[in-house]
Amino acid sequence: MKRVGKKTSRAERKALRPHEILEAAFEEFAAKGYAATRVEDIATRLRITKGTVYLYFPTKDVLFQEMFRHASTSSADPSTAIGCLRGSCADRIRDLLLITYENTANDRRTRELLRLSVAEGTRLPKMVDCRHELFIAPTLAALTTLVEEGVKSGELRQDTAADTPDVLASSIFQVAVWHLMLADRRPIDGRALMEAHIDLVMNGLLRRSERMA
Amino acid sequence: MKRVGKKTSRAERKALRPHEILEAAFEEFAAKGYAATRVEDIATRLRITKGTVYLYFPTKDVLFQEMFRHASTSSADPSTAIGCLRGSCADRIRDLLLITYENTANDRRTRELLRLSVAEGTRLPKMVDCRHELFIAPTLAALTTLVEEGVKSGELRQDTAADTPDVLASSIFQVAVWHLMLADRRPIDGRALMEAHIDLVMNGLLRRSERMA
Amino acid sequence: MKRVGKKTSRAERKALRPHEILEAAFEEFAAKGYAATRVEDIATRLRITKGTVYLYFPTKDVLFQEMFRHASTSSADPSTAIGCLRGSCADRIRDLLLITYENTANDRRTRELLRLSVAEGTRLPKMVDCRHELFIAPTLAALTTLVEEGVKSGELRQDTAADTPDVLASSIFQVAVWHLMLADRRPIDGRALMEAHIDLVMNGLLRRSERMA
Amino acid sequence: MKRVGKKTSRAERKALRPHEILEAAFEEFAAKGYAATRVEDIATRLRITKGTVYLYFPTKDVLFQEMFRHASTSSADPSTAIGCLRGSCADRIRDLLLITYENTANDRRTRELLRLSVAEGTRLPKMVDCRHELFIAPTLAALTTLVEEGVKSGELRQDTAADTPDVLASSIFQVAVWHLMLADRRPIDGRALMEAHIDLVMNGLLRRSERMA
DNA sequence: TATGAATGAGAATTCATTCAT
DNA sequence: TATGAATGAATTCTCATTCAT
Known part of the structure; x- marks a missing residue:
């Protein structure tokens, strides 16, 4: 049963996640620097939990570097x-x-x-x-x-x-x-x-x- | 018992300490940023212990700001x-x-x-x-x-x-x-x-x- | 559409699953001990996902005990x-x-x-x-x-x-x-x-x- | 001013710590196994905090191995x-x-x-x-x-x-x-x-x- | 049935800060 | 003054479990 008005399906959401997380990471890291940013801050910005962030990026360090690459590329x-x-x-x-x-x-x-x-x-x-x-x-x-x-x-x-x-x-x-x-x-x-x-x-x-x- | 030939007396040392600490703090904070610098790193640079740092500066944050002011002034x-x-x-x-x-x-x-x-x-x-x-x-x-x-x-x-x-x-x-x-x-x-x-x-x-x- | 030549039917598979899972659980628990074994490791061994394991066993603890009983019985x-x-x-x-x-x-x-x-x-x-x-x-x-x-x-x-x-x-x-x-x-x-x-x-x-x- | 009746001085305590911790670690690891033992359990057994354990042993893994060696030697x-x-x-x-x-x-x-x-x-x-x-x-x-x-x-x-x-x-x-x-x-x-x-x-x-x- | 994204309760580890010596 | 052992709050990372699809 498909709920009407639902913005994004599960698959769509999943495809979007890495991008969303990188964007949120950019904001947090830019605002507070690497060491002062908590992975949880990044998650909270997306209304998800830190566990979800770790589903897509293995460590904070990798997340930072991928964020940097992503922001540079764009x-x-x-x-x-x-x-x-x-x-x-x-x-x-x-x-x-x-x-x-x-x-x-x-x-x-x-x-x-x-x-x-x-x-x-x-x-x-x-x-x-x-x-x-x-x-x-x-x-x-x-x-x-x-x-x-x-x-x-x-x-x-x-x-x-x-x-x-x-x-x-x-x-x-x-x-x-x-x-x-x-x-x-x-x-x-x-x-x-x-x-x-x-x-x-x-x-x-x-x-x-x-x-x- | 006062040792003759000692380079710096206790009193001189005391007067020097804040300055020394601020200099060491400058090096560490500049190299690693605020959050990634440990108070102990600063102390170790002077071959003293972190307790001594806290004798002169109440918190890491105050130390950072005084360091910044000091480095700016000089x-x-x-x-x-x-x-x-x-x-x-x-x-x-x-x-x-x-x-x-x-x-x-x-x-x-x-x-x-x-x-x-x-x-x-x-x-x-x-x-x-x-x-x-x-x-x-x-x-x-x-x-x-x-x-x-x-x-x-x-x-x-x-x-x-x-x-x-x-x-x-x-x-x-x-x-x-x-x-x-x-x-x-x-x-x-x-x-x-x-x-x-x-x-x-x-x-x-x-x-x-x-x-x- | 039923594929001819399929080795195991859906029903057969279902009947086999608990047994397969217990066998996989045995291997993993024996190799790493209870606490160090992840439910996902057991699932991966069978090329299924952890969700499926939970379809047959309510908790990791129960799975362990049933595994033990099963291995003992056999x-x-x-x-x-x-x-x-x-x-x-x-x-x-x-x-x-x-x-x-x-x-x-x-x-x-x-x-x-x-x-x-x-x-x-x-x-x-x-x-x-x-x-x-x-x-x-x-x-x-x-x-x-x-x-x-x-x-x-x-x-x-x-x-x-x-x-x-x-x-x-x-x-x-x-x-x-x-x-x-x-x-x-x-x-x-x-x-x-x-x-x-x-x-x-x-x-x-x-x-x-x-x-x- | 030395307090009468005090069992162990600071220095004595420090010298004893590693031994105490290894003993406590032995009890906990033996009772629960490596993975199921929390460093905090070991600390609590000694009425200290986990931070103190890390003052003497860099990781849980090292602690385990040193405990094993220590218990073997004795x-x-x-x-x-x-x-x-x-x-x-x-x-x-x-x-x-x-x-x-x-x-x-x-x-x-x-x-x-x-x-x-x-x-x-x-x-x-x-x-x-x-x-x-x-x-x-x-x-x-x-x-x-x-x-x-x-x-x-x-x-x-x-x-x-x-x-x-x-x-x-x-x-x-x-x-x-x-x-x-x-x-x-x-x-x-x-x-x-x-x-x-x-x-x-x-x-x-x-x-x-x-x-x- | 099966999946796997998401959660959240931990657990390991770090470190600013305190304080007895 | 100086020390450094001890603390405990904070942080990274893990994983059992849930549930929408």
Whole structure:
């Protein structure tokens, strides 16, 4: 006898569980850190019991790592954005930075993964390295390509330093860290800061006539 | 019976103890985070026992907060640096950024305080706010003053955005976070990156002729 | 739709299940003891799930006791052997001991029941008493009868002690315990030991001329 | 200020603790088996808390093994007895069997170690092997020596089987197992059974004239 | 009948904190 | 002051048992 109005069947529920648990784990671990989070907190968030969590993940440690992987995977893949860029080098650099900003500093999930990377990174360096390989390195590589192109075409300065791509991305880190530390207590307009950053980095702070050697 | 030649007397030892404990606490909390650090680990680092720690600090929580305050206090006071600046606005901005970099992103202690601020900030917002008031805000205020001065004197662009001071400081955050996440596994030359950042932000990436509107 | 060639029908399966479960339970409990055995281990051995086990046995404890009873029942009934004995008293004693040896010390199932009796006997004295009544006491009684007969007929010594039947059976215990403790790591030839035991107990170790008073 | 009448100082207590805990552990493990014993039960027996147990033993498993070793060590060393034997071979065999009986089947501690060897031996074969090496093998070796001597001197039968020493010891196992299984519910006079066993094994059950070939 | 997801009562182990010495 | 044995609350993880499908 099928009960009417029942949202999810048993099988559906089971298929959903791992995902639900990983989501709840993300919230708890992000809020309290690994050691201070109790498996029971994660379960309670889903109105289930801790036993159920252990049905899907063998240990708290595995749960944490799978959560991290899961949350990382569901973040936007930088390669998607890179392929869509159009216009001059400056335009493409600008667009890539803004898109990356939206996907990272301005995305709560990515920000919290940064928090966990900083907080638990000493314990789990592999985890952080993996994240670096998948998200940070590709974005910096794309910026490098764009800058090289711009230099070649004469659109950008010839004397560009090797660190230029990092500099281009620096305010993304800043906004993310600011958020993580000060949350809503001292809010910043991340978008405006990004715009200002791009403007400065492109045009410089000095008046033309004052340009340094 | 007083032993001659003893390095530190009982009284001296007593006076030193709180300081020693706070230092040891800093190392342990920075390495493992609040929850994962055991009071006994801190004691063992000093070759004393946990009972002695409790002679000076009533709880682990108080010890953590006093450690944070202590480590913050012993960091370089930004106001010292600000007073010493000389030269053109650009020079003073440049020098302030480099000094701040040396005192923060390039200083292990300050970097680890940033890690703790990110990791435990949700639990102890007051702590982070305090740190913001004492170090971040004053530095940004000094940058704001310098920029305003430069704009007034015509050395800097007239259309400078309000966020300019933040942008100036952004790569400091970046270098610090990079260190915290990737440590020595993917080292960066922070100083070179800072130089590149200052150059870009001052002179811009675009060739003069390409300057955006 | 009934599949042709199916080995066991649903009804047959149902009739078999309790037996199968008891057999699987025997293996698991014998290998790991009561407390260390999980109901799921028993189920997995049969490629069924623990729910099914609970369809036939209400609790783990009941399952254990029924397993014990079942395994005991399926052991050879000593009265069968006793009825078949022929020959002189000495022959019949000898044959009874050898048959009992084969049915107990040399029978893995009986040996493991001894293990469980020793391991869990404190918790379940009834269980052990029952086993004693059904197997040990009848065998000893038969030996007593045979010895009495032999004494009466003059075949055996007149001064036989009351404990003689126990002594006759002692090496059966020894071989069983040795197996349980040392398994195949220090194997013994149980049959040879039994033969030696019977010989000694019948003829004595001393030379005739040395016989004790 | 020393309190009068205080039985044990702190240091004394500490020195005693491991021994106390091992004794309590022996009682509990012997009574309930490894898996069914809770560390807290052991602690409660000493009117301490489980935390204290963990101050001296890192895990329940280690505690069990150290308990086993400790209880084994404190059992009588068979070599002591063997050295004291005097008289004819038969006398010495008789005395060795009786002494061994007193030290094993008639000694509660040794009996319970046998129970644990049977119950947990599958899990910890090393433990049992060790016990075999230290107690069982030496005793059987001593019996072998005595028998060989007796055969050489003509005191014992020339056709003695290799298994004779085992047969000599068999009723020791029997009494021990009987105790473990039936405790006080069906008591036996172990001493009398031993005497009967020795008598039979020395003199045989058959009348002289009936001696088998 | 059979399943296996879910539960929740434990049990092992850890560790902040206390306090007698 | 310093110690470290002892405590006991908290936490991870397990598993007998239930029950909806």
